[in-house]
Amino acid sequence: MSALMLNRDVDDLLRQIRGLVAGGRVAAARPLLSAVQRLAEPSPEMWEIEARLLLREGRGAEAFAVLDRALALRPDSVSLRLCRAGARADAGELALAAADAADAVLLAPGDAPAKALLGAVLLELGRAADARACLAEALRAVPQDLDTRLALARAEETLGDWRAALAVLQAGIALAPARIGLRTAAILLLVKREAFAEAVAMATTARADGATDACVLGLLGHALSSLGRHDDASGAYAEALKLAPEDPYVRHLVAAAGLVPDLGRAPPDYVRVVFDGYAPRFDAHLMGLGYRIPGLVRAVVAAAPAAGPVLDLGCGTGLMAVALSDLPLGPTVGVDLSRRMLAAAAQRGLYAELHECDIEAFLAAEPRRFALLLAGDVCPYFGDLTPLLRGAAARLEAGGRFVFSAEALADATPDARGWQLGKQGRYRHGAGHILAAAAAAGLTVEELRPEVVRYEGEAPVPGLLAVLRSAAR
């Protein structure tokens, strides 16, 4: 075969590269762009494509350098502005992103994507009212754009008008009944508002229409479970797992329903997802459930002489620190998996340190010892407690105490292991298991008593409050 003929049509090649970058085909775009850079002089268009490609490749700093240089040469380019605005927003530089997006809107007042991007950035900046105006205009121009519609719904929700948010989503569903993302957003909104019956109805309609995915089914399960319909919820979770078989969150929920073998503890991602999603409403939710643990722990701690430092395992939004805040304790260190929870805890100003980390991993890596370890509502995320108690024992000062709560396994429940995964994805433990685990960890049991830890609906959830002590050395 003779020498291969090169395609020297640079415009054609750039058009192809743009399509590849937009489709995320980085590995296909890069060799073409390298070839074009040999074939033609650099141009602002080439720079923009290069920047988009660099961003896709995760080479942000190089992308910004290219964009800055290109915009210095072509300050009026809307596409360059938008490109940099998007890059800045992704990098968390929201104010700068808003400035670029606003410039783009000024340069091209009729450009719907520019308005949509500005609205999305304003929403992130907490300027929900301005965001709503931008997003509504953008959506009028391009009503089928999913991201803009979702952002507008979020803006309405942020402004407190969740019915308006729901209306935005429902209008989208009417327009495009097969768009599952809109259904998911609407059902999630209802779940967050605790409108569980409405959420179930909406998810059921989605199912009958065949517009279903793992998220829809997972949320359906969540809503059914919240209505106390645990068997129906199990079914929904099992179906969700068929559509998202590798999703550890869904797998955990299905394990909870007893349909597949469980992993022995909730996967860290599950804990993170559940609590990141809950953070803003966590306190109210738990209080609404009659959450009693911080008060129970406080009573134990207050009855003994002052101690410190304190390690709060699974500190969440810091409810435990609030309950203990008037007691003369040493500096408190908090550990949790959920970044959003930790952000809420930090706002209370009661912790000396906060760590985003898995509890077992933290206990294994931490060199310091503590006089008091607390774990309120942590055991429900662990099956076998032995590793947790061993880790805690290693971090207790001589004579230090570990106070924690668990949800109780009825004595009649036949399970040789002494613990069991319950239908809501929470592990329950028998007193015998806690005694054995404490013994294995070398901890003395000072107290192990039944307590009601919370209420589910009107029903009290039986639990255990444990106080374990490290041997004095």
Place this chain on the structure above:
Amino acid sequence: MSRPAQTALERLHAGDRRGALAALPDPAGAEEHAVAGMVHLATGDWAAARAALATALGLGEAGPATLLNLALAEDRLGADGRARMRAVAALWPQWDEPRLRLAESFRRAGDESAALAEYVRTLALNADRAEALLGAAVLHLGREDAAPALTLLLRLCALAPDQAEAWDALGIARRQTGDPAAAEAAFAMAQRLRPAQVSFALRRGDAACAAGGGERELARLEEACARDPLDIVQMTARGALLHRLGRLDAAADVLGAAAALAPDAPEPAAALAACLVQANRMSLAVPALRRAAALAPDDVILQNNLAVALTRIHSYREARELLDGLIAAHGARAPFLCNLANALVCLGLQDEGVEVARRATERAPGMHLAWRTLAGALTYAGGASAGTLRALAERAAATLPRGHAAAPVARDPERRLRLGLLSATLKTHPVGWLTVAGFETLDPRAFEIVCLGQEPGGDALQRRFAAIAAGWHVVTGKPAEEVAASIRDRGIDVLIDLSGWGDQGMLAACAERPAPLQVKWVGMQAHTTGMPEIDLFLTDRWETPAGFEPFYTERLLRMPDGYVVYSPPPDAPHPGPLPAATGRGITFGCLNNLAKITPRVIATWAAILRRVPDARLLLKAHQFSDAPTAERIRAAFAAHGIDAARLELRGSSSLRDQLAQHRAIDIVLDPFPYTGGLTTCEALWMGVPVLALAGESFAGRHSASHLSNAGLADWIAADTAEYVERAVAWAADRPALARLRAGLRERVAASPLCDAPRFGRHLGAALRGAWREACARP
């Protein structure tokens, strides 16, 4: 020689053919005519060459060169040039040239044996004649007779070390003699001599891989591409190597870039297409193949591959036309016939397909593709007994090569067993829907699952397999012996074949007997595999009632319920009410592939429609997206007196739409003798009962098994007369149909057809029992 003749010859040697002719006087003498003849030969103007050379001869110029040149011109013009070549050879018996020309003439005419004999004579006269060395070697290589080729080529490479083709051929010979490292070195030499030749670069990468140096070669190519981003040869080689290494996405990206940079070159397009075909990205593969085939219209393999790809995207009519053209132009080669037979069957022309497949078996009785194509065509067409189908499967199985590796032995009856699931279709495919829930519910303490399948990732069903698998190994696209080695190396105890004699099937690997116990289950499980190495055939008492044993070479492992477990799609829409409840006539329907709809099926359905005058028939198949095909089927019904207005033919759709279409159907009419499998389960899940006819082959009893398993045995007919009577009777009883539909999904969900834990227990017990027996064997 005259002065002008000498000048003309000098110009000809310098490549200036026009100048050479201009140098000759008019009128010319004998010598000048002879030289003009040579110039015309060089330009390929055979007629002018013959005229000039004949004139020279007439004028008395009868030298050996003139005579031989005249013979060449005559040969090219289709006259008997070889006779004159032989005459020249007889006149100058020590001259090697006429022998070489004879060899080349025979080779052009496709007579390879005669060509080889003449090359040997040439070499006897002149042992250093490079063209003869290469020509003879290439003929040997074409017969996969590498040893003599190797001797010739080693001599040639020493004599003419600057000849790229010589090194390339040496590489091919080394590859055939099983020395890939030496082959790689030879291809590297060829590539150095001619860097623009893509094929050398491609073969070099392949040899490097075979020699275990794929990653090293990849690093070299990556460096070369970074150094020169415009070097399309290296880019194409890099992409092809990524493909060879199984990194299909990366390969497609690189090859896509190469094809975009060299849109007029067939090689990058062909390499891209091959990679996309392997990745099963057919919507991109077909355009790439079309482009490659258009750029290299003489490449019959490319044309044939295009036809295969067209059948895979259900463009059967176009595939048929392409294959008809190929056969007309290049002869009825067996692979073309097999592909044509498949296309014909899929067009609903089953009997024609059988005839074409039969021709393939006559032309290539040693080719398993031919036998399995014939067996497949007959399974659809009907008219062959289950015993005949077994005999054909055994013919196919007998042609598979078998290595000499010792079969692994089953030991330790109670230990945890490693199951190997062998299939390219562990995904959204009948194999996925009908098996995955069974594997999910196997006791993980007793069984470990290893998937030997397609590229990982993919759809939700594939990810379900991945979620329960201890390992996932890509075997698709690999040679059978590599697949077998992979199975053996992984210590698979029980190998479950889930693709059978299908296009991507891997029974050739099973023939190497890589696991102690080998089982056939879903996946082109149309009938027996005919393979002595397949020990067990997973079945049930409805698929294979007692007495059916002689139709199978495997031992029948009957499950207590049905032989599959259906995993209904969680996103299936609601069935909806009985369409006929609105007062309109009954809508019969069938959503099976047109390959299953034979003339006899059409005649039977037409009989039902005549008996139920207000009824309609809704048919849905990929093939109906093609208007002429739909028209042909309408005409077939019209021939039985059924007006086209009573038919609704629907084309391709998404799976979700496919399920939703059941909302318009009251009763499904199952085809025969190849019955519905997954399609029947889907209909039941969508609340629509299926009227089936039970046959004799395994494929002929799928529906009977699923219906019995779901408690609907009263929907199975024994013959076409009963089939018609039952259809008519059910159509008349709408209240009963409405009641059945209202509860059918729940009924099916509660039946063993969908009871995964129950199936998993049974499957575990069946496999354990078979393993214990294997362990007890001496």
